[in-house]
Amino acid sequence: MPKFPGLHLILTLFALGALGAAPSRAQNFQTSVPHAILIDAGTNTVLFEKGADDYAKPASTVKILTAELIFQALAEGKLKLDDEFTVSEHAWRTGGAPAGGSAMFLALNSRVRVEDLIRGLVIQSGNDAAITLAEGLAGAEESFVTRMNKRAAELGLVKSRFGNPWGMDGPDQKVTAREMAKLAAHMIKTYPEYYRYFGEKEYTWNKIRQQNRNPLLTMSIGADGLKTGNIDKDSGYGLVGSATQDGRRLIVAVYGAKSAKERAEEARKLLQWGFRNFEEKELFKAGEPIGPAQVYGGTKGSVELTAKEDIKVLLPRGANERLMGKIVYEGPVLAPVEAGATVGRLEVKRGNSVVLEQPLQTVESVEQGSLPRRAFDAIYESAAAAIHQKLSGKK
Template sequence: MAPAVAQHGREAATKTPAAFETEAAQAILIDDATGSVLFDKAADAPFAPASMAKIMTAALVFEALSSGKITPDTMFRVSEHAWRTGGGPSGGSAMFALLNSEVRVGDLLRGMLVQAGNDAAIVLAEGIAGSEPAFVARMTEKAKELGLIRTTFVNASGLPDPGQMTTARDMARLSRHVIAAWPELYRVFSEPEFTWNKIRQRNRNPLVQAVNGADGLQTGYTRDGGFALAGSVVQNGQRLVFVLTGLKTAASRSDEARKLVEWAYRTFEARKLFEAGATVGEAGVFGGASGSVALAARAPVSVLVRREGGDRLTAQIIYTGPVQAPVAAGAEIGRLVVLRGDAPALETPLYAAAAVARGSLPQRAMDGAVELAGGWIRKALRRE
């Protein structure tokens, strides 16, 4: 069996508005409600995540809090490794937790997400998993689970390491997961400031108090890779999640993020492609009472398009087929991928709209003969 693709084109209009341009080396902007990619610039190119690695650290801390393994009042000790590597002596971003002190998880979480404290991230990792390497193994496992195929974690803080790499697309996917999975805990990202050890520090995310609706996530900086930001903004009930990397200054990072968000809200509007439960297409069925099954999405399928027109949308139904009968109603069969030009705009799973029973013996025999012949043809084509 081979992946099958059904393709349909939908053109919005003929007028083409000016494209957005950014100084960022890599960038992606996503409408969170639909998953529509509104802007993409080298979004799969690798870069060092720096402190954006803390978004994954936060995800695992949120998991531990949600499961009851720890509470905000659980105390973790500040080890010499955490203090020396990520604390005051390191010269990097820190919450300045004291060596061998006991610190509440709730305070460590704020130290990590508001102040981008490397010491807080390491203490949390050690407290939850017993050691930072053991915690990093969980980070890697979680990355695979979320489909972050181009991301590798080496430490919990994001401190420079040549083995620690990600992409703008992966960081955006991770950010959306954190926002959706733990909406209450996610609010820590938006706290404007935090004071620890008599040191008051403002939120390092430059948009939190400068842009209406900005509520997270994390900045990043490396000497070689420049300034980066994974951010989220909600205006008029519409959340945008974006990642920008490779900027030369902190000021340009703020400016480019603000311009990107303003451009998106000014440029796009939602367009519904399919109602919930509406037939999107069909998948071929092998050995069934019917030779095909209708496919539908469980929720309405919408995508953002430019208000002035000019977007050419192409919809592809991708599945591994033909699908083997019997097919249960509601079974996940494949996915709908919507492209804006050549760039991904939306991806959503598709399900069998109805059951397909096993066919009669003659029907199965005929399907088998057709599949066998198709297999010979595919083999012959591969040899040429």
């Protein structure tokens, strides 16, 4: 069956209406960092973005993905907190005390509990901890990197690339602020029992007491975790952080700051601005039909789509905002179709910015149609293909 993204990718375009009654002042916010994004974790609404899809050097924020693979192994029972990994010469020499970078100060050939290594990774930002975890789980750092990129793709990090588990710069080490914020949201939602390590303010290992490098934890703004990163002046200073206030969680990612002070201040200002200037609006209830998707070769020509959860969006307080929504899918959808199958997504835009993306599922099943019906659909799709080809100027 032919598929025509240009013809069927956007099926339904509709206005969600003006919400509020006063001009918006929220978009007046500006930040000095070149790459930034602020999202609401509860609704997935993008509250602010600047250069969020441009590449940035992650430095030690790459350790968030390193931790994700460890947390996944723990959650699946493939690893235990009391398991021990051996500190290799590579981990000690490349990431430990001899290297002069951020380190947990692991002793060569020592055996260290996974839980201690996690704390060394996310609190002390130990490069030696990152390499030891990578080697312990995958056998070699290179094998772990392969897993990192595979896992990133599974999580929808389609642009970001990872070259090592601890943050050393290189051509294969690049991320976007948007995707790192997405990774942070996944970590918080999927691994609450392990995410807590990111919020511990200090850790002592080998009689060396080190403070958590995340400056947001000391600012009394409800911050509870994630990572900073910096290699050199060229890489700039980055931070992926999260905070909660009055039951609302925001996630911030900033990259390319010129100093540690600028990084901390800009992240703090973004979070405070987000908490003060937005309110939640409900668009659709869970299970409420949102719009149809066209079905090919079925007993019905379309199927209604809905969302498993309430669809809510954060808007500037008192704003007169007109939102536009569209159902996006690659289609038409081929019958038979199961009820509850994810076949597309809802995109909500405020102005030119996509502020919300929500997966959509089918409300009901659609069985395969009769042979005459399938033949009719085939003729229709062939005609549609010819029209699409003509309009796009293709031969």
